[in-house]
Amino acid sequence: MAELKRIVKGMLLENEPMSAHTSYGIGGPAWAYITPRDTSDLSEILHFANTYSLPTFFVGSGSNLLVADEGIDGLVITLGKSFRKLEISGNKIYAESGVMLGHLVKESMKQHLSGLESMIGVPGTLGGALIMNAGAFGGEISNCLINVKVMTLSGSINQYDAGDIDFSYRHSTFKENEIIISANFELKEEPSEMISKNRNIASKGRKINQPLRFRSAGSVFKNPKPDLAAGYLIDKAGLKGTHCGEAEISTHHANFFINHGQAKAGDIINLIRIARKKVQEKFNITLDLEIKTLGFPKDVFQS
């Protein structure tokens, strides 16, 4: 740790509870939680971690993450508070991966640029959005993407064109050992009335359908088909309101699992197991996780 502390120019928090960095408010301590100051700092940190084979994980703002109660024995690197440059020139946007998606959406709308407005209200950073191919109300972040820069574990930078990466529903094929540092987008100039209309539809839909007053990580499972929602299946399996400790399957939206205060990762895992089992029994459908998990053993979902 002493050597790592000498290297990091940005912020290093030792034994930092991940509960402070996830929208669930759940997760044990990370051995080192690091916000690099800039690309050269990031490069040196990755090089150091690689040289000493230290387990290294990348996170954004933790809005799609379930972290184990035991925490993470390794480096957790986030660019969320430092890589925040955003430049708009005509209909082109350059953004670093720590830019919050909401900020990107609002700034693009101010320039009458269309393509991102349906993602108003999706929490998280641009980095997380690209990994997840975040989307809402018909739009997806990959739709107007031109290219992405990543840094490898050896500290060098690679660039991918949008076509080099396969994007599908809440999925991308970025390599797990590369961290996204920035991206370029091309949007379309459209009349502001049209953009505002799209934004309002998305914003209203979100307020009506989602339990936004409570801590969650959004949808826990992917929808098995575009016209078959995981939330519908969980609801029809009679599971709305099911509790484990202080975790609950939302009565408002059954694909949102809520932390009412002191829920543990283990409580959410139990709810995941219950929902999967019941939906499998009743509909013969296997639900795939949308949320990402960190720090769990591989067989955690085997009940």
Ligand SMILES: Cc1cc2nc3c(=O)[nH]c(=O)nc-3n(C[C@H](O)[C@H](O)[C@H](O)COP(=O)(O)OP(=O)(O)OC[C@H]3O[C@@H](n4cnc5c(N)ncnc54)[C@H](O)[C@@H]3O)c2cc1C
């Ligand atoms: C109330 C609520 C509503 C939501 N609604 C939606 C919705 O409508 N649509 C939707 O798509 N999602 C939704 N989500 C989920 C979440 O907001 C998105 O998945 C978001 O894009 C995650 O961004 P993040 O920065 O928080 O990523 P994190 O949760 O921190 O990480 C997500 C994944 O990305 C990886 N990652 C993050 N940053 C980087 C990086 N720079 N380089 C490499 N890997 C990285 C992590 O390792 C992890 O695998 C919702 C969540 C909440 C809490």
